[in-house]
Amino acid sequence: MAWLPIAATAAQLLGEHATDAAQQTMLAMDETHQLMLQAQEMQHQEVLDDRSEVFNEAVQDRSERMRERGLIDDLNMADRKMDDKITKEWIGLIHGQ
Secondary structure, three states, X not given: OOHHHHHHHHHXXXXXXXXXXXXXXXXXXXXXXXXXXXXXXXXXHHHHHHHHHHHHHHHHHHHHHHHHHHHHHHHXXXXXXXXXXXXXXXXXXXXXO
């Protein structure tokens, strides 16, 4: 019967060791999960950065086209004004003014 306290102590140590091992396993699993989430977040951020870059380029291209369109409109308006002036002078010449 002298072996009962030794067996109880051994069982208690085994139980504590099993609990520690289970806790370490759970911590390792949680850490792995956190690392996977961080990697996933980084991938999503890369996709967002790429989309943002494409969007910014599209906005810049559109702005450039609008600027060019504005210049063309200004040139067309100057041409119309010149045509109107020439037409008025021509009409004036026809009417003898």
